[in-house]
Amino acid sequence: MRRPTIADIARQAGVSKGAVSYALNGQPGVSEATRARILAIANEIGWRPNIAARALNGARAHAVGLALCRPARFLGVEPFFMELISGIEAELSARSYALLLQVVGDHEAEMGVYRRWWGEGRVDGAILVDLHLDDSRVPQVEEMGMPVVVLGHPSAAGSLVSVWADDRAAVRETVEYLVALGHRRIARVAGLPRLSHTAIRDRAFGEVCADLGLDACPIVHTDYTGEEGARATRRLLSSPERPTAIVFDNDIMAVAGLSVAQEMRLDVPADLSIVAWDDSPLCQVVRPPLTVLTRDIPAYGAHAAQRLLALIDGVEAKPLEDEAPRLTTRGSTAPPA
Amino acid sequence: MRRPTIADIARQAGVSKGAVSYALNGQPGVSEATRARILAIANEIGWRPNIAARALNGARAHAVGLALCRPARFLGVEPFFMELISGIEAELSARSYALLLQVVGDHEAEMGVYRRWWGEGRVDGAILVDLHLDDSRVPQVEEMGMPVVVLGHPSAAGSLVSVWADDRAAVRETVEYLVALGHRRIARVAGLPRLSHTAIRDRAFGEVCADLGLDACPIVHTDYTGEEGARATRRLLSSPERPTAIVFDNDIMAVAGLSVAQEMRLDVPADLSIVAWDDSPLCQVVRPPLTVLTRDIPAYGAHAAQRLLALIDGVEAKPLEDEAPRLTTRGSTAPPA
DNA sequence: GAGGGTCACTGGACCGGTTCAGCCGAGGGG
DNA sequence: CCCCTCGGCTGAACCGGTCCAGTGACCCTC
Numbered sequence: 001m002r003r004p005t006i007a008d009i010a011r012q013a014g015v016s017k018g019a020v021s022y023a024l025n026g027q028p029g030v031s032e033a034t035r036a037r038i039l040a041i042a043n044e045i046g047w048r049p050n051i052a053a054r055a056l057n058g059a060r061a062h063a064v065g066l067a068l069c070r071p072a073r074f075l076g077v078e079p080f081f082m083e084l085i086s087g088i089e090a091e092l093s094a095r096s097y098a099l100l101l102q103v104v105g106d107h108e109a110e111m112g113v114y115r116r117w118w119g120e121g122r123v124d125g126a127i128l129v130d131l132h133l134d135d136s137r138v139p140q141v142e143e144m145g146m147p148v149v150v151l152g153h154p155s156a157a158g159s160l161v162s163v164w165a166d167d168r169a170a171v172r173e174t175v176e177y178l179v180a181l182g183h184r185r186i187a188r189v190a191g192l193p194r195l196s197h198t199a200i201r202d203r204a205f206g207e208v209c210a211d212l213g214l215d216a217c218p219i220v221h222t223d224y225t226g227e228e229g230a231r232a233t234r235r236l237l238s239s240p241e242r243p244t245a246i247v248f249d250n251d252i253m254a255v256a257g258l259s260v261a262q263e264m265r266l267d268v269p270a271d272l273s274i275v276a277w278d279d280s281p282l283c284q285v286v287r288p289p290l291t292v293l294t295r296d297i298p299a300y301g302a303h304a305a306q307r308l309l310a311l312i313d314g315v316e317a318k319p320l321e322d323e324a325p326r327l328t329t330r331g332s333t334a335p336p337a
Numbered sequence: 338m339r340r341p342t343i344a345d346i347a348r349q350a351g352v353s354k355g356a357v358s359y360a361l362n363g364q365p366g367v368s369e370a371t372r373a374r375i376l377a378i379a380n381e382i383g384w385r386p387n388i389a390a391r392a393l394n395g396a397r398a399h400a401v402g403l404a405l406c407r408p409a410r411f412l413g414v415e416p417f418f419m420e421l422i423s424g425i426e427a428e429l430s431a432r433s434y435a436l437l438l439q440v441v442g443d444h445e446a447e448m449g450v451y452r453r454w455w456g457e458g459r460v461d462g463a464i465l466v467d468l469h470l471d472d473s474r475v476p477q478v479e480e481m482g483m484p485v486v487v488l489g490h491p492s493a494a495g496s497l498v499s500v501w502a503d504d505r506a507a508v509r510e511t512v513e514y515l516v517a518l519g520h521r522r523i524a525r526v527a528g529l530p531r532l533s534h535t536a537i538r539d540r541a542f543g544e545v546c547a548d549l550g551l552d553a554c555p556i557v558h559t560d561y562t563g564e565e566g567a568r569a570t571r572r573l574l575s576s577p578e579r580p581t582a583i584v585f586d587n588d589i590m591a592v593a594g595l596s597v598a599q600e601m602r603l604d605v606p607a608d609l610s611i612v613a614w615d616d617s618p619l620c621q622v623v624r625p626p627l628t629v630l631t632r633d634i635p636a637y638g639a640h641a642a643q644r645l646l647a648l649i650d651g652v653e654a655k656p657l658e659d660e661a662p663r664l665t666t667r668g669s670t671a672p673p674a
Numbered sequence: 675g676a677g678g679g680t681c682a683c684t685g686g687a688c689c690g691g692t693t694c695a696g697c698c699g700a701g702g703g704g
Numbered sequence: 705c706c707c708c709t710c711g712g713c714t715g716a717a718c719c720g721g722t723c724c725a726g727t728g729a730c731c732c733t734c
Contacts, residue, residue, distance in 0.1 A: 003456065005690055016714045021692060031712060048456030052398070053690035055389035056719045063437070063459075082419055089440040093450075098459065100400070101438045103426040113430075119340065119385030121720095122400075122435065226622040256622040263624060282619060285563040285593040287600060342720055353684050358722060368682060390720035393689045458690095 004045045012041050024049075055121055063098040064308055065123040067110045069130065078224065078250055079280050080297060084151075087301025088127065095309055097124075107132075111140050118146045124312045125149070127304050131156045131196040147311040149304045154319050156196040161311060163304045163320045167197055170293050170325040171204035171247075174275055177327055178245045179212050182335040183273060186217055187243035189232045189253055193221040198249070205247075216241065222253060229253025233260040237272070244336040245273035251280040254290055258332070269334035279328060288331030295325045341382045349378050361386075392458055400435040401645055402460040404447045406467065415561065415587055416617050417634060421488075424638025425464065432646055434461075444469075448477050455483045461649045462486070464641050468493045468533040484648040486641045491656050493533040498648060500641045500657045504534055507630050507662040508541035508584075511612055514664055515582045516549050519672040520610060523554055524580035526569045526590055530558040535586070542584075553578065559590060566590025570597040574609070581673040582610035588617040591627055595669070606671035616665060625668030632662045 006020045013020065015034065022029035023038035024047075030038070055061050066088065068081060085099070092099055100123055104110045117123040125147035128137060138158040141148045150157040153164045178186050188205050191198045202219055209217035218236065222228035229248060236243055237260065248254035254276030261272045268274055268288055276283050276292045283290040303320055310317040343357045350357065352371065359366040360375035361384075367375070392398050403425065405418060422436070429436055437460055441447045454460040462484035465474060475495040478485045487494040490501045515523050525542050528535045539556055546554035555573065559565035566585060573580055574597065585591035591613030598609045605611055605625060613620050613629045620627040640657055647654040 003458075007690075017691080018693075018715075019713055022713090025692085027693095029712065034712080046456075048453065050393070050690055051457045051459055052389040052392035053719090054692080056387070056393060056690080056721085057692050058719070059692080061389070085438065086440045089438070093439055093441075096453075098437045098439065098454070100435045101422065101426070102430055102435065103423045104430075116385065116433075117435070119383075120388045121340075122388055226618040230622065252618055252622065255619070259622055259624045281563040281589055282592070285567065285589065285596055286623075287596045344720075354721080355685075355723075356683055359683090362722085364723095366682070371682080387720055390689090391722080393691085393720080394722045395689070396722075 003050070004042075004047045005050070006047070008045065009038060009041050009047060012045075013038050060124050060312065061121055062096060063100050063123050064092065064305070064312075065100045065102070065114060065117045065126040066129075067102045067104050067113045067126070069104050069107060069110045078252060078278070080250075080278060083297040084129070084301040087298030088305045089301075090298065091302040091305035091309070097305075097309065107135075107137055111137060114141065114146065115144065118144055125308045127151060127308060128160070132194050133196050133199055135196070147308060149308040149311065149317070151300070151304055152196055153200055155200075157319075161307055161317045161319055163300065163307055163322055165295060165300070165322045166324040167201050168204040170277075170327075171201050172208045173324075173327050174247055174293060175205065175208040175212065175214075177329075178247075178273060178275070178333070179214070181245075181273070181333065183245040184214055185241060185243040186214060186245045186247065187236045188217070188219045189229055189236070189246055189248045189257065190219050190221050191224050191249040201249070218243070222249075224250050224253065226252045226256035229256040230260045233257035234264075237261065237264055237266065244271070245275070245333070247275045247277070249277050251276045251278055251282050251290070251292070254292075255282055255286055258286055258290070267337075269332050270337040273333040273336070275327075275333060277325070284330075291327070291329045291331075291333040293325040294328045296323065299323075340387070341379075341384045342387070343384070345382065346375060346378050346384060349382075350375050397461050397649065398458055399433060400437050400460050401429065401642070401649075402437045402439070402451060402454045402463040403466075404439045404441050404450045404463070406441050406444060406447045415589065415615070417587075417615060420634040421466070421638040424635030425642045426638075427635065428639040428642035428646070434642075434646065444472075444474055448474055451478065451483065452481065455481055462645045464488060464645060465497070469531050470533050470536055472533070484645060486645040486648065486654070488637070488641055489533055490537055492537075494656075498644055498654045498656055500637065500644055500659055502632060502637070502659045503661040504538050505541040507614075507664075508538050509545045510661075510664050511584055511630060512542065512545040512549065512551075514666075515584075515610060515612070515670070516551070518582075518610070518670065520582040521551055522578060522580040523551060523582045523584065524573045525554070525556045526566055526573070526583055526585045526594065527556050527558050528561050528586040538586070555580070559586075561587050561590065563589045563593035566593040567597050570594035571601075574598065574601055574603065581608070582612070582670070584612045584614070586614050588613045588615055588620050588627070588629070591629075592619055592623055595623055595627070604674075606669050607674040610670040610673070612664075612670060614662070621667075628664070628666045628668075628670040630662035631665045633660065636660075 006017050010017045010020045019030050020038055023035040102113050114126055127149050129151045131152035148160050150160045150162040154162045220232040222232050254274055261268050266272050276290045279292040279294045283292050300322055307317040343354050347354045347357045356367050357375055360372040439450050451463055464486050466488045468489035485497050487497045487499040491499045557569040559569050591611055598605050603609050613627045616629040616631045620629050637659055644654045
């Protein structure tokens with residue numbers, strides 16, 4: 001049982017393929033009566049456009065690509081990507097666009113994937129995430145001429161359209177809040193130092209600490225895993241000038257840090273306040289529940305997808321500054337004992 | 338600057354399109370010298386096959402579909418899906434297949450997506466996850482004639498090829514281990530009751546408890562969220578016949594359960610032993626670290642992808658019983674006080 | 675040296691749509 | 705009444721590949 005084609009519809013309706021094409025695409029060139037008849041037949045025999053045939057005429061592929069280049073074992077760790085994907089998805093599926101996903105090992109492989117997808121006409125554009133400082137992918141996709149939206153600060157995005165949130169403001173809000181509580185020794189457990197948003201947060205952290213006249217505000221870099229988060233926390237809490245508050249760059253490290261503190265017989269929040277970047281069920285489930293920086297990650301993804309679809313449609317898309325992360329206070333922060 | 342086509346190559350090489358096609362596809366019909374010349378030219382001008390044109394000739398779409406039908410907010414919660422996807426991916430990208438992903442709201446929408454993908458020639462097959470009891474999707478995809486591999490027990494997969502793990506054995510191993518430690522009152526905090534693997538685990542749990550002559554072995558069903566896991570735990574621990582061990586159906590509920598126990602001033606593992614289904618950084622990070630049932634989820638996904646590619650190639654694929662989850666003991670299980 | 679077979683390659687149909695030039699008939703204006 | 709316009713439709717080219725039938729050259733064989 002072959003898939004019905006417009007030729008089948010044309011035969012049944014007694015018109016030409018061309019007329020059917022006009023009718024199905026809502027274009028002028030057929031009378032309303034004929035259009036209705038054709039649509040009815042198409043519907044009845046369950047016709048679906050063959051995207052391959054459409055794509056062949058230089059039309060859109062109706063798909064966008066996303067290549068994730070964190071190692072697989074880190075991907076599962078954070079809910080970030082899954083939430084991002086579901087946000088992207090929501091926007092795409094509303095427009096009947098599909099999402100092509102690939103997990104790659106490094107940036108070189110990632111570019112290979114984009115080149116292939118773009119070269120094969122499989123995608124109409126792509127979303128770039130996890131920008132590095134001086135990211136080599138940016139000039140490469142610029143040269144390819146593929147529509148691309150970058151998730152991250154415009155400073156690293158070259159001429160590409162970016163969707164970003166004001167991490168600076170979030171860092172400032174957090175530190176000011178902790179200082180208002182009475183903290184003077186605040187530390188930061190950061191993610192991968194080569195990521196551009198890590199650099200931005202690091203800088204903002206240093207600036208705010210200086211502005212507020214705080215003493216040494218140590219930053220420890222990690223790879224986002226619980227193990228490294230725990231190790232960093234242990235190191236910070238063993239130092240002579242033990243911080244009274246730590247801001248973690250993700251939820252899993254914050255929880256690991258909480259465990260370390262409790263292991264060391266420190267009370268959270270009396271002896272140590274903890275803030276996590278990005279909320280998750282995990283943060284709400286532990287005792288005490290964690291004060292977090294909340295972002296609407298699906299919205300973030302949806303906005304990026306929106307911008308990308310605009311670009312693909314040839315509409316000039318403006319960079320978008322998304323909502324800054326908001327501080328949601330819970331039981332893990334309090335004035336230092 | 339148009340993308341190069343085989344016609345361009347043919348012109349440059351002074352041969353016909355047909356010859357170029359044979360050369361590029363490694364088919365007989367051209368001399369080795371000509372083939373080499375054509376490949377060199379193709380390489381030089383950066384030719385890539387246009388999959389649309391290929392697909393039009395009834396060839397493969399070189400993509401497989403995965404529609405996830407859990408609500409977005411649950412997807413981020415568990416690392417399961419991300420790990421599964423990265424496993425599927427690993428297998429697919431080795432064969433240059435792409436993964437089409439869509440997050441849908443319910444089974445009806447999911448079938449709509451599959452119908453569209455299949456109808457439009459976008460995918461060559463799909464992977465079905467989270468089988469329900471009497472899953473309506475099974476007969477529907479059977480009727481569509483689309484190659485499909487099911488992740489789940491064959492009993493729910495109809496005539497479809499399935500990849501599954503022996504959850505029965507895992508449940509048995511876990512309960513026997515707890516009983517060997519001296520536990521007699523064991524409870525299970527299960528996932529969604531309409532999922533077929535929940536039913537299988539439920540049944541196995543009941544059988545093993547009966548076999549070992551245990552008293553009432555309560556099962557509480559949840560939606561996999563931390564909140565419901567906490568509520569279920571609270572209920573179980575407040576009952577007159579308080580269990581001394583609880584087996585949770587995922588990591589997030591187990592951690593929530595741990596928090597509840599600690600809130601109720603119960604010592605884990607002295608007063609309550611905890612086992613979680615599926616390991617995650619989360620389980621290793623909490624205090625005490627959780628005893629878990631470990632599965633190699635990426636392998637699980639890779640095997641499913643492998644089977645699916647075989648099916649697509651027209652090779653008859655056999656169902657595969659994957660490794661059963663293995664018990665990894667950590668600090669959360671001990672003899673009851 | 676005629677017949678047969680193989681090899682390397684050509685030309686063109688074909689996949690399922692889109693799109694454009696052109697045709698026909700009806701209606702309107704002069 | 706004729707000419708022009710325009711709506712509604714047809715026929716065919718086209719997108720970039722695949723693949724099949726056919727062709728000509730060459731070699732082998734009896």
